[in-house]
Protein backbone atom coordinates (compact mmCIF):
# COMPACT_ATOMS: atom_id res chain seq x y z
CA UNK A 1 0.00 0.00 0.00
CA UNK A 2 1.33 3.45 -0.88
CA UNK A 3 1.70 6.23 1.72
CA UNK A 4 -1.11 8.03 -0.04
CA UNK A 5 -3.48 5.08 0.35
CA UNK A 6 -2.49 4.62 4.00
CA UNK A 7 -3.14 8.27 4.76
CA UNK A 8 -6.48 8.18 2.93
CA UNK A 9 -7.72 5.53 5.38
CA UNK A 10 -6.72 7.68 8.34
CA UNK A 11 -7.31 11.11 6.75
CA UNK A 12 -4.06 12.30 8.32
CA UNK A 13 -0.30 11.95 7.94
CA UNK A 14 0.78 9.24 10.32
CA UNK A 15 4.40 8.92 11.39
CA UNK A 16 6.00 5.46 11.28
CA UNK A 17 8.51 3.58 13.40
CA UNK A 18 8.80 0.12 11.88
CA UNK A 19 5.24 -1.18 11.80
CA UNK A 20 4.16 1.16 14.61
CA UNK A 21 2.16 4.10 13.30
CA UNK A 22 1.68 7.35 15.24
CA UNK A 23 -1.51 9.31 14.66
CA UNK A 24 -1.32 13.10 15.21
CA UNK A 25 -5.03 13.21 16.10
CA UNK A 26 -4.59 10.47 18.70
CA UNK A 27 -1.78 12.43 20.31
CA UNK A 28 -4.26 15.30 20.74
CA UNK A 29 -7.41 13.42 21.77
CA UNK A 30 -6.24 10.34 23.64
CA UNK A 31 -6.23 11.86 27.15
CA UNK A 32 -9.75 13.38 27.00
CA UNK A 33 -11.07 10.15 25.45
CA UNK A 34 -9.47 8.05 28.17
CA UNK A 35 -10.88 10.32 30.88
CA UNK A 36 -14.43 9.87 29.56
CA UNK A 37 -13.90 6.16 29.11
CA UNK A 38 -12.75 5.76 32.72
CA UNK A 39 -15.77 7.75 33.95
CA UNK A 40 -18.54 6.01 32.03
CA UNK A 41 -17.39 2.62 30.71
CA UNK A 42 -16.91 -0.71 32.53
CA UNK A 43 -13.66 -0.90 34.47
CA UNK A 44 -13.57 -4.68 34.38
CA UNK A 45 -14.57 -7.41 31.98
CA UNK A 46 -14.21 -7.63 28.22
CA UNK A 47 -14.02 -4.66 25.82
CA UNK A 48 -14.13 -4.95 22.03
CA UNK A 49 -12.65 -2.09 20.00
CA UNK A 50 -13.64 -1.61 16.35
CA UNK A 51 -11.55 0.29 13.78
CA UNK A 52 -8.61 0.53 16.17
CA UNK A 53 -6.37 2.25 13.59
CA UNK A 54 -2.80 2.58 14.82
CA UNK A 55 -3.56 0.78 18.11
CA UNK A 56 -2.56 3.75 20.26
CA UNK A 57 -5.95 4.29 21.93
CA UNK A 58 -6.07 0.62 22.96
CA UNK A 59 -2.68 0.79 24.66
CA UNK A 60 -3.35 4.19 26.22
CA UNK A 61 -6.70 3.26 27.75
CA UNK A 62 -6.04 -0.40 28.60
CA UNK A 63 -2.84 0.54 30.44
CA UNK A 64 -5.14 2.05 33.10
CA UNK A 65 -7.51 -0.93 33.17
CA UNK A 66 -5.74 -3.97 34.60
CA UNK A 67 -9.08 -5.74 35.15
CA UNK A 68 -10.19 -5.37 31.55
CA UNK A 69 -9.30 -7.58 28.60
CA UNK A 70 -9.24 -5.20 25.62
CA UNK A 71 -9.60 -6.82 22.18
CA UNK A 72 -8.77 -4.47 19.31
CA UNK A 73 -8.33 -4.74 15.56
CA UNK A 74 -9.06 -3.19 12.19
CA UNK A 75 -10.05 -4.43 8.71
CA UNK A 76 -7.04 -2.61 7.25
CA UNK A 77 -3.88 -4.72 7.06
CA UNK A 78 -1.41 -1.87 7.67
CA UNK A 79 -3.36 -0.83 10.76
CA UNK A 80 -3.33 -4.43 12.03
CA UNK A 81 0.46 -4.55 11.68
CA UNK A 82 0.67 -1.32 13.70
CA UNK A 83 -1.69 -2.68 16.35
CA UNK A 84 0.39 -5.86 16.66
CA UNK A 85 3.58 -3.81 17.01
CA UNK A 86 2.07 -1.51 19.66
CA UNK A 87 0.77 -4.51 21.65
CA UNK A 88 4.15 -6.22 21.53
CA UNK A 89 6.01 -3.05 22.43
CA UNK A 90 3.71 -2.17 25.35
CA UNK A 91 3.96 -5.66 26.84
CA UNK A 92 0.43 -5.40 28.22
CA UNK A 93 -1.07 -8.81 28.88
CA UNK A 94 -4.61 -7.39 28.89
CA UNK A 95 -4.59 -6.23 25.23
CA UNK A 96 -5.49 -8.82 22.59
CA UNK A 97 -5.50 -8.68 18.83
CA UNK A 98 -5.59 -7.71 16.15
CA UNK A 99 -8.93 -8.97 14.90
CA UNK A 100 -10.00 -7.95 11.37
CA UNK A 101 -13.69 -7.18 11.97
CA UNK A 102 -15.46 -5.20 9.27
CA UNK A 103 -18.64 -4.06 10.99
CA UNK A 104 -20.66 -4.40 7.78
CA UNK A 105 -20.44 -8.19 8.04
CA UNK A 106 -23.58 -9.86 9.40
CA UNK A 107 -21.41 -12.08 11.57
CA UNK A 108 -18.26 -10.54 13.05
CA UNK A 109 -16.71 -13.96 13.70
CA UNK A 110 -16.31 -13.07 17.37
CA UNK A 111 -19.85 -13.80 18.56
CA UNK A 112 -18.66 -17.02 20.22
CA UNK A 113 -16.61 -14.85 22.63
CA UNK A 114 -19.63 -12.72 23.55
CA UNK A 115 -20.94 -11.28 25.75
CA UNK A 116 -18.64 -8.26 25.93
CA UNK A 117 -19.07 -5.66 28.67
CA UNK A 118 -18.17 -2.79 26.37
CA UNK A 119 -17.84 -1.88 22.70
CA UNK A 120 -15.71 1.07 21.50
CA UNK A 121 -15.43 2.83 18.15
CA UNK A 122 -13.40 6.02 17.81
CA UNK A 123 -13.53 8.20 14.68
CA UNK A 124 -14.85 5.56 12.35
CA UNK A 125 -18.47 5.99 11.26
CA UNK A 126 -17.99 9.31 9.44
CA UNK A 127 -15.13 7.90 7.34
CA UNK A 128 -17.26 5.04 6.06
CA UNK A 129 -20.62 4.55 4.36
CA UNK A 130 -23.72 4.66 6.61
CA UNK A 131 -23.80 0.85 6.31
CA UNK A 132 -20.83 0.86 8.73
CA UNK A 133 -22.90 2.68 11.38
CA UNK A 134 -25.78 0.29 10.73
CA UNK A 135 -23.48 -2.71 11.11
CA UNK A 136 -21.87 -1.28 14.23
CA UNK A 137 -25.17 -0.80 16.07
CA UNK A 138 -26.44 -4.21 14.93
CA UNK A 139 -23.23 -5.78 16.21
CA UNK A 140 -23.57 -3.94 19.51
CA UNK A 141 -26.89 -5.66 20.05
CA UNK A 142 -25.39 -9.08 19.18
CA UNK A 143 -22.24 -8.94 21.26
CA UNK A 144 -22.98 -6.77 24.32
CA UNK A 145 -24.01 -8.18 27.66
CA UNK A 146 -27.28 -6.88 29.16
CA UNK A 147 -26.49 -3.35 30.46
CA UNK A 148 -23.28 -3.42 28.41
CA UNK A 149 -21.97 -0.04 27.22
CA UNK A 150 -21.13 1.25 23.75
CA UNK A 151 -18.70 4.18 23.43
CA UNK A 152 -18.88 6.11 20.16
CA UNK A 153 -16.53 9.05 19.60
CA UNK A 154 -16.40 11.49 16.71
CA UNK A 155 -17.90 14.60 15.14
CA UNK A 156 -21.72 14.46 15.15
CA UNK A 157 -24.48 16.88 14.20
CA UNK A 158 -27.70 17.32 16.20
CA UNK A 159 -31.18 17.80 14.76
CA UNK A 160 -29.65 18.15 11.31
CA UNK A 161 -27.47 21.07 12.40
CA UNK A 162 -23.68 21.01 12.64
CA UNK A 163 -22.36 22.02 16.04
CA UNK A 164 -19.63 24.22 14.53
CA UNK A 165 -18.61 25.75 11.19
CA UNK A 166 -15.49 23.58 11.25
CA UNK A 167 -17.62 20.41 11.50
CA UNK A 168 -19.69 21.60 8.57
CA UNK A 169 -16.54 22.18 6.51
CA UNK A 170 -15.21 18.77 7.58
CA UNK A 171 -18.49 17.14 6.49
CA UNK A 172 -18.18 18.77 3.07
CA UNK A 173 -14.58 17.67 2.72
CA UNK A 174 -15.50 14.09 3.67
CA UNK A 175 -18.29 14.04 1.08
CA UNK A 176 -15.96 15.42 -1.59
CA UNK A 177 -13.62 12.49 -0.94
CA UNK A 178 -16.44 9.95 -0.97
CA UNK A 179 -20.10 10.95 -1.24
CA UNK A 180 -21.05 8.01 1.03
CA UNK A 181 -18.98 9.44 3.92
CA UNK A 182 -20.03 12.24 6.22
CA UNK A 183 -20.66 13.51 9.75
CA UNK A 184 -23.55 11.47 11.18
CA UNK A 185 -26.55 13.09 12.83
CA UNK A 186 -27.45 12.01 16.36
CA UNK A 187 -31.20 12.44 15.84
CA UNK A 188 -31.63 11.36 12.23
CA UNK A 189 -29.00 8.60 12.05
CA UNK A 190 -27.90 7.34 15.45
CA UNK A 191 -30.95 7.39 17.73
CA UNK A 192 -33.05 5.38 15.23
CA UNK A 193 -30.23 2.83 14.97
CA UNK A 194 -29.96 2.70 18.75
CA UNK A 195 -33.70 2.16 19.15
CA UNK A 196 -33.75 -0.54 16.48
CA UNK A 197 -30.98 -2.40 18.29
CA UNK A 198 -32.11 -2.09 21.90
CA UNK A 199 -29.67 0.65 22.95
CA UNK A 200 -30.35 3.81 24.94
CA UNK A 201 -28.22 6.97 24.75
CA UNK A 202 -27.04 7.61 28.31
CA UNK A 203 -24.42 10.33 27.98
CA UNK A 204 -23.32 12.85 25.35
CA UNK A 205 -20.06 14.43 26.50
CA UNK A 206 -18.64 17.49 24.73
CA UNK A 207 -15.03 16.93 23.77
CA UNK A 208 -12.25 19.20 22.44
CA UNK A 209 -12.36 20.23 18.77
CA UNK A 210 -16.17 19.97 18.53
CA UNK A 211 -16.26 16.21 18.94
CA UNK A 212 -18.58 14.23 21.19
CA UNK A 213 -18.34 11.03 23.18
CA UNK A 214 -21.66 9.17 23.11
CA UNK A 215 -22.27 6.43 25.64
CA UNK A 216 -25.08 4.00 24.86
CA UNK A 217 -26.36 1.30 27.21
CA UNK A 218 -27.88 -1.97 26.10
CA UNK A 219 -31.36 -2.22 27.56
Ligand SMILES: C[S@@+](CC[C@H](N)C(=O)[O-])C[C@H]1O[C@@H](n2cnc3c(N)ncnc32)[C@H](O)[C@@H]1O
Pocket residue numbers: 009010011023026050051052053054057074075076079101102103104121122123124127128132
Ligand atom coordinates in the same frame (compact mmCIF):
# COMPACT_ATOMS: atom_id res chain seq x y z
C1 LIG B 1 -9.84 7.60 11.02
S1 LIG B 1 -9.40 5.99 11.41
C2 LIG B 1 -9.53 6.02 13.19
C3 LIG B 1 -8.62 5.02 13.83
C4 LIG B 1 -8.59 5.07 15.35
N1 LIG B 1 -9.85 4.62 15.92
C5 LIG B 1 -8.24 6.45 15.86
O1 LIG B 1 -9.11 7.14 16.38
O2 LIG B 1 -7.07 6.84 15.72
C6 LIG B 1 -10.82 4.99 10.96
C7 LIG B 1 -10.58 3.51 11.07
O3 LIG B 1 -11.81 2.82 10.83
C8 LIG B 1 -11.52 1.66 10.08
N2 LIG B 1 -12.75 1.26 9.38
C9 LIG B 1 -13.27 1.81 8.25
N3 LIG B 1 -14.35 1.15 7.85
C10 LIG B 1 -14.55 0.15 8.75
C11 LIG B 1 -15.50 -0.89 8.87
N4 LIG B 1 -16.47 -1.05 7.95
N5 LIG B 1 -15.41 -1.75 9.91
C12 LIG B 1 -14.43 -1.59 10.83
N6 LIG B 1 -13.49 -0.64 10.77
C13 LIG B 1 -13.54 0.23 9.73
C14 LIG B 1 -10.39 2.08 9.14
O4 LIG B 1 -9.66 0.97 8.66
C15 LIG B 1 -9.58 2.99 10.02
O5 LIG B 1 -8.53 2.34 10.69
